[in-house]
Amino acid sequence: GAVVSQHPSWVICKSGTSVKIECRSLDFQATTMFWYRQFPKQSLMLMATSNEGSKATYEQGVEKDKFLINHASLTLSTLTVTSAHPEDSSFYICSAPQLQGFNTEAFFGQGTRLTVV
Amino acid sequence: AQSVSQHNHHVILSEAASLELGCNYSYGGTVNLFWYVQYPGQHLQLLLKYFSGDPLVKGIKGFEAEFIKSKFSFNLRKPSVQWSDTAEYFCAVNARNQAGTALIFGKGTTLSVSS
Numbered sequence: 001g002a003v004v005s006q007h008p009s010w011v012i013c014k015s016g017t018s019v020k021i022e023c024r025s026l027d028f029q030a031t032t033m034f035w036y037r038q039f040p041k042q043s044l045m046l047m048a049t050s051n052e053g054s055k056a057t058y059e060q061g062v063e064k065d066k067f068l069i070n071h072a073s074l075t076l077s078t079l080t081v082t083s084a085h086p087e088d089s090s091f092y093i094c095s096a097p098q099l100q101g102f103n104t105e106a107f108f109g110q111g112t113r114l115t116v117v
Numbered sequence: 118a119q120s121v122s123q124h125n126h127h128v129i130l131s132e133a134a135s136l137e138l139g140c141n142y143s144y145g146g147t148v149n150l151f152w153y154v155q156y157p158g159q160h161l162q163l164l165l166k167y168f169s170g171d172p173l174v175k176g177i178k179g180f181e182a183e184f185i186k187s188k189f190s191f192n193l194r195k196p197s198v199q200w201s202d203t204a205e206y207f208c209a210v211n212a213r214n215q216a217g218t219a220l221i222f223g224k225g226t227t228l229s230v231s232s
Contacts, residue, residue: 043207049219093160105151108160
């Protein structure tokens with residue numbers, strides 16, 4: 001299947017700093033990418049839809065000023081957690097869909113574990 | 118809005134026991150259905166998917182799932198589990214024929230297999 005690469009795999013940052021996470025589709029173009037958040041032992045919650053060349057669409061309850069998303073090219077989306085706080089510590093996962101006929105299969109990055117201290 | 122319900126939060130089995138994990142979805146249109154597995158400390162891996170056709174889908178590692186449209190269900194099965202199947206299992210759905218729609222996940226089921 002298609003490959004989605006996420007970087008970094010883990011990051012520790014100080015409270016109040018910003019962290020950027022990159023998501024790349026390596027062997028296909030993705031006009032849309034998705035960002036999820038997963039708390040320990042919980043499911044993946046969709047945070048936002050990243051759209052190449054336009055503004056991201058955020059799910060209800062997700063602060064767009066805190067979680068900045070940029071989708072500058074067809075293979076790269078970035079999520080920046082601004083002014084991070086300990087409650088932002090979580091596992092962040094990106095996904096890029098690949099259209100297969102009329103159907104879409106999602107390919108996932110390996111995730112980024114963010115720890116804010 | 119789409120939603121996915123996984124009824125079993127934590128399942129504990131002995132090796133060689135049979136497994137069935139329930140998944141029901143709610144959506145007004147046609148859907149694609151997926152099961153993902155997440156081993157401890159690892160990322161999501163696709164077990165199997167249903168787009169159309171035969172409602173009985175076979176996936177990797179001996180898993181299969183059956184789509185029952187009338188029940189809005191897509192239950193995961195394995196006839197004989199192994200210790201290495203210990204993991205978190207997620208059912209997911211997205212809208213069919215709509216390019217670029219996000220997957221909506223169930224809350225997940227933790228499977229613990231004892232040797």
